[in-house]
Amino acid sequence: MRFEISKVLDAIEGRVRTDPALARGVLDLAEVSRYRDFDNGRPASLLRLGVVVDALGRAMEEDNVPVYAVVHRAMLSDADLTSNERMVVRRWADDGLVEVLDNPGDRLLEVADLLGLPVLTRARFDGLNGRFPWLAEPGRVLAPVPAAGGAALIAHVGGGAKPVSGARSTAGAQLLTRRWRCPEPGCALFGDAGGGGGAFADLARSERKPDGQPPPSLRAGVPSCPRHQTRLADAGARPRTEVLAVRIGGLVRQRFAVTEGEPVLVGRAPDGDGGITLGQWLNDEARRWISRSHLRIELHGGDLVAHDVSTNGSGVRPAGSMVETERVALPPRQRRVLGRGDLIELYPGVQVGRAAELPSAAPYQPTSVMAEAPTMAMRLPRP
Ligand SMILES: [Zn+2]
Structure with a gap:
């Protein structure tokens, strides 16, 4: 059983990333882990992320669709998760696969705004349409809801199931032309491992994961590390x-x-x-x-x-x-x-x-990240 769960978590790990070029939706991991109505199980479970990721892939008719996960720091010590799950989230945080924040605030919406990604959430954002006008567009915010064998997405506006991506905001497009460096030693998001260059750039290269840097946060117009709230240094042009x-x-x-x-x-x-x-x-x-x-x-x-x-x-x-x-x-x-x-x-x-x-041109036959899930409730139906 434990081994099975580990395999599912490994599969899910391949679907979380902060790479602006590859992420296809953004979500709040703490929120998703508490969608108890998916399985009527524990108060929190990391497996529910896999259910949501599968739903996004089906809705986009693509396999291996990754999500950008914003994680409240409290989740690293959430007693409702198993110790194994907490360890996995910590590893994702250390590897920069997810963004761990003391106070996520509206970072979820900021990432969606900068990158033009759909938001997967049940939360309402009344009153924020002025700052993020795309919130009023159909398909930009979708609620993951329980459905036969897994989850489905329902758009807050328009009620459809199709996630809609937008263009990167002007600020997002500008921020992503540069590489950024966080002054905090060992920063998982904007550290040397993120490919900032510098004296040890060649040394770091072989160890570096191929992912691109996440988008900085804008604090009063200043590019900042969302994790450490420090001002980021410009580390040169980002390669094409x-x-x-x-x-x-x-x-x-x-x-x-x-x-x-x-x-x-x-x-x-x-x-x-x-x-x-x-x-x-x-x-x-x-x-x-x-x-x-x-x-x-x-x-x-x-x-x-x-x-x-x-x-x-x-x-x-x-x-x-x-x-x-x-x-x-x-x-x-x-x-x-x-x-x-x-x-x-x-x-x-x-x-x-x-x-x-290169859009998909065939009916989607999902290879689910949940295929190894331990209970029938977590399995997705074969079409
Ligand atoms: Zn940092």
Whole structure:
């Protein structure tokens, strides 16, 4: 039982991140952990985060959709959680996967505003429409509610189930052109581990998680660390990033960010950290065709370059065309600059392209993060 729960928590861990390029919704972890009506169980449970994350993925018709979690510091010592759950939240905090705050205040809404993300909450924000006009737009705030086998989302405005993302606010767009450094030693959000550069930048690089820095908090117009409430130092330009996605059998399985100077390997089971592993989603024939490392995606200036590093080669679907006669070969060891809409096809039906140009085109068959959950109540139905 304990082992099973650990596996679920590991699966959920892969779905919390503060990377502005990859997070798809923002939530308050303490609030979500107390949605007791999901399972009529303990007063607080971390597993409920998995239920909400699954609901978001289903609503977005994408697999592996991560959320940006804001966590009240009191949660690290919440006696309603198991000691294992408290340990897991502390680890997420230390790794900068979640944002732990003494006083979250309206940080939830600030993150949503800066990044243009939908908010998952049951809380009402009456009176804040002046500051955050998008609160009045349909689908920007959704309440996770119990539904057959898990949870569903219901928009506060409009009543739909579809989360709606907006543009980053002007302030958000500006803040995200720079890297920031917190003066507090060991800051998990804006420390050296977050890639601030400096004298030990090269040393830190190998240890660094590939995530981008979270958005600073604006306190009276000054970029500040939301955790330490200190003024952040400008640590130089943030390298350019493009968000790509892998679509397999019509379903977007995974998004990933490619940053200038940090190529990403995609394949059956690429070596090293930060690679995109496709093996789990492939049938036998596709597994035989696709190399362990098949594609290397690089960003040079504004150019996205796909470099085939495979044994068997790839194909290109120019401008995303699914017409077979328009598909062109990308032979082994060749590279191609991706034009607008271009998809690289590692094997028929296994495609990589810019995330914005690669929507899911098939009914969603979720691989639930809750698949290993210990009780039937926590399981999601197979469609
Ligand atoms: Zn800090």
